[in-house]
Amino acid sequence: MSELLPPQPVRTRRQHGAVRIEDVARAAGVSAITVSRALNKPDSVAEETRKLVWAAVDELGYIPNRLAGGLASSRTRTVAVVIPTITNSIFADKIQGMSDVFGAADYQLILANSGYSLGREADLVAALLAQRPSAIVLTGVTHEERAARMLGRAGVPVVETWNLRPSPIDMLVGFSNAEAAFAMVAHLHHCGYRRIGFVSAPVADNDRAADRLAGYRRAVAEFDLADRPGLAREAHFTLANGAAAFREILSAHPDVEAIFFANDVLAAGGALEARRRGMRIPADIGIAGFDDVDLAQEFVPALTTVRIPRYEIGATAARMILARLDDPETDAPPVADLGFEVVQRQSTRPAPSP
Amino acid sequence: MSELLPPQPVRTRRQHGAVRIEDVARAAGVSAITVSRALNKPDSVAEETRKLVWAAVDELGYIPNRLAGGLASSRTRTVAVVIPTITNSIFADKIQGMSDVFGAADYQLILANSGYSLGREADLVAALLAQRPSAIVLTGVTHEERAARMLGRAGVPVVETWNLRPSPIDMLVGFSNAEAAFAMVAHLHHCGYRRIGFVSAPVADNDRAADRLAGYRRAVAEFDLADRPGLAREAHFTLANGAAAFREILSAHPDVEAIFFANDVLAAGGALEARRRGMRIPADIGIAGFDDVDLAQEFVPALTTVRIPRYEIGATAARMILARLDDPETDAPPVADLGFEVVQRQSTRPAPSP
DNA sequence: ACCACCGATGATAGCGCTAACATCGCTTAA
DNA sequence: TTAAGCGATGTTAGCGCTATCATCGGTGGT
Numbered sequence: 183m184s185e186l187l188p189p190q191p192v193r194t195r196r197q198h199g200a201v202r203i204e205d206v207a208r209a210a211g212v213s214a215i216t217v218s219r220a221l222n223k224p225d226s227v228a229e230e231t232r233k234l235v236w237a238a239v240d241e242l243g244y245i246p247n248r249l250a251g252g253l254a255s256s257r258t259r260t261v262a263v264v265i266p267t268i269t270n271s272i273f274a275d276k277i278q279g280m281s282d283v284f285g286a287a288d289y290q291l292i293l294a295n296s297g298y299s300l301g302r303e304a305d306l307v308a309a310l311l312a313q314r315p316s317a318i319v320l321t322g323v324t325h326e327e328r329a330a331r332m333l334g335r336a337g338v339p340v341v342e343t344w345n346l347r348p349s350p351i352d353m354l355v356g357f358s359n360a361e362a363a364f365a366m367v368a369h370l371h372h373c374g375y376r377r378i379g380f381v382s383a384p385v386a387d388n389d390r391a392a393d394r395l396a397g398y399r400r401a402v403a404e405f406d407l408a409d410r411p412g413l414a415r416e417a418h419f420t421l422a423n424g425a426a427a428f429r430e431i432l433s434a435h436p437d438v439e440a441i442f443f444a445n446d447v448l449a450a451g452g453a454l455e456a457r458r459r460g461m462r463i464p465a466d467i468g469i470a471g472f473d474d475v476d477l478a479q480e481f482v483p484a485l486t487t488v489r490i491p492r493y494e495i496g497a498t499a500a501r502m503i504l505a506r507l508d509d510p511e512t513d514a515p516p517v518a519d520l521g522f523e524v525v526q527r528q529s530t531r532p533a534p535s536p
Numbered sequence: 537m538s539e540l541l542p543p544q545p546v547r548t549r550r551q552h553g554a555v556r557i558e559d560v561a562r563a564a565g566v567s568a569i570t571v572s573r574a575l576n577k578p579d580s581v582a583e584e585t586r587k588l589v590w591a592a593v594d595e596l597g598y599i600p601n602r603l604a605g606g607l608a609s610s611r612t613r614t615v616a617v618v619i620p621t622i623t624n625s626i627f628a629d630k631i632q633g634m635s636d637v638f639g640a641a642d643y644q645l646i647l648a649n650s651g652y653s654l655g656r657e658a659d660l661v662a663a664l665l666a667q668r669p670s671a672i673v674l675t676g677v678t679h680e681e682r683a684a685r686m687l688g689r690a691g692v693p694v695v696e697t698w699n700l701r702p703s704p705i706d707m708l709v710g711f712s713n714a715e716a717a718f719a720m721v722a723h724l725h726h727c728g729y730r731r732i733g734f735v736s737a738p739v740a741d742n743d744r745a746a747d748r749l750a751g752y753r754r755a756v757a758e759f760d761l762a763d764r765p766g767l768a769r770e771a772h773f774t775l776a777n778g779a780a781a782f783r784e785i786l787s788a789h790p791d792v793e794a795i796f797f798a799n800d801v802l803a804a805g806g807a808l809e810a811r812r813r814g815m816r817i818p819a820d821i822g823i824a825g826f827d828d829v830d831l832a833q834e835f836v837p838a839l840t841t842v843r844i845p846r847y848e849i850g851a852t853a854a855r856m857i858l859a860r861l862d863d864p865e866t867d868a869p870p871v872a873d874l875g876f877e878v879v880q881r882q883s884t885r886p887a888p889s890p
Numbered sequence: 891a892c893c894a895c896c897g898a899t900g901a902t903a904g905c906g907c908t909a910a911c912a913t914c915g916c917t918t919a920a
Numbered sequence: 921t922t923a924a925g926c927g928a929t930g931t932t933a934g935c936g937c938t939a940t941c942a943t944c945g946g947t948g949g950t
Binding site: 602 | 933934938
């Protein structure tokens, strides 16, 4: 009986006013697929046709629907990025690096911050994969097992950043936080310091902080430095917390010679506290930081610190992803150790001349 | 002749391995639409069915495809955000505010930075609208005409931030940059300063900077302050540029009494340069900043500055958007002036006691 | 006994785009 | 002359989901 039914009423869910590819096609006197090609693969369309299409696009103010395009093609030109927090400028630099490289390639960033929680990270991975990004970039190399599982099955390029590990999920761009912290303590030792305090970032759910602490401890053991309770403590990166940690270490160990802070903001906070107390840097106490942010260089006295490739981590991750997406078969090395550099400035006394 | 064709071979474009809603439906013994409802409107499904579905989702590791969902429903739970640069922490705070509010509501942020270029902003608006976001948030209140046109036609909530204007495109959250700068100069005047320099951020394509400069100029005129060429200049926000601007103003006008910097980073750079030259603050020169970032409070001497609602701008914008999306008919005021506050600290001399 | 009503579930038809294949006119080699 | 080859364009059929309407038992009022 179905062939006897009258024509169904036209039913549509379309948004009023939204210009679709079909409208452009009609205006240009071509088919929808030709419009699609003119926009996405201009070389595959005759020049004259291309101009017609572009004119129609302009005239109608057509903005392609990338949801539909992504669904049809399974390519979204979208990259998901998880960082611990955006309020730490080191991650802002990394994002800038990614933004510069991806922006030039017409990719969009979807950003989420985990608040230094691996549980939240795993939740975000699920939410982000739901957007079917072309790739995903994580901060750190430790993850909940469910996060790793989802990433493994998702079949998209994954880049872990900011640290090293033997067997990354997929690709990796970073440097050795453990070696970097060790190198700074070795440097301070070389400069004659023997009682060196350490202010760590909270190590829970943070492999970078944990590795820096481990590097410090290994150096303390190796160089036979003072190793007393309370010489190492933990503080979340703010100037105020750096100042507080400085006070605590100094009150527990008045004879401390230098304090190595796990980041420059803490170090600057410590140095400002020293100034408030009328202590001279480095005459009365040495201060070392980590990250080499802008402030470290401009600070008075300029901070001895560890320079890390913040921007380059982002830019390199982006380049690795683009290379992989352009040619999935490429066997470019999926791991980049970008290194670090101990920078001696005025906040610690110099190495003895030979 | 078509009815004589043999059955076509099965042709599919599906990604291998991707779990679809249909797979979950089969595993749970229900239809696809019921799975959709169990995930998106759990109340509309019987409890027993819901449990079945959730179990199947878990077992299969199903991650919904939001491209498809968004295409079908025209709701993406995605918000596009344009900022000038992510490396300025004031915008990081705003993003954190948005991230906190939107994260709790299960919305994702798509972030893009314009590099303080309105042309680039317009390009980004097009690229971002192509993702069909649920809303879009801009920084500043001046835009290229084509950007405004696209936004007007897009039919999504638009929030302009960080400044005020009489007729926003749609919604607006900010404060008066002109009034804030005026208020700081008025404050300095009240404290006895008469020769006040000003270091502006580059005003090109930046209405916030332009308005701060205008506020300074209006105050200079109104209070009959020194108004000499070279007393106001422009510098991009870095510590080094703040130091350079300090040097230039001081060499052109050795008798300058105070310098008002359009942001705290510049101010700190200026203050550090003063210290390098052995000048005392505020005895030899007053330093005022803008933004009240962390550094301003912890700096020695602590910086007199203008506190602006950085985090709250983001959080409020997010709340306004969610309110609008929940109820498009709501007539909640689409404009929020969040104000500012002049904060007197140690880097300028105090007001005379009455 | 009847029916309007309601909660739960399902069948169907798109959403706007692009992959895959088909077609068409023209050139070039045999 | 003819067929193979190629560039440009078109037709068709999804991509994976949800809006819409249909269906189907039970409930309760009359």
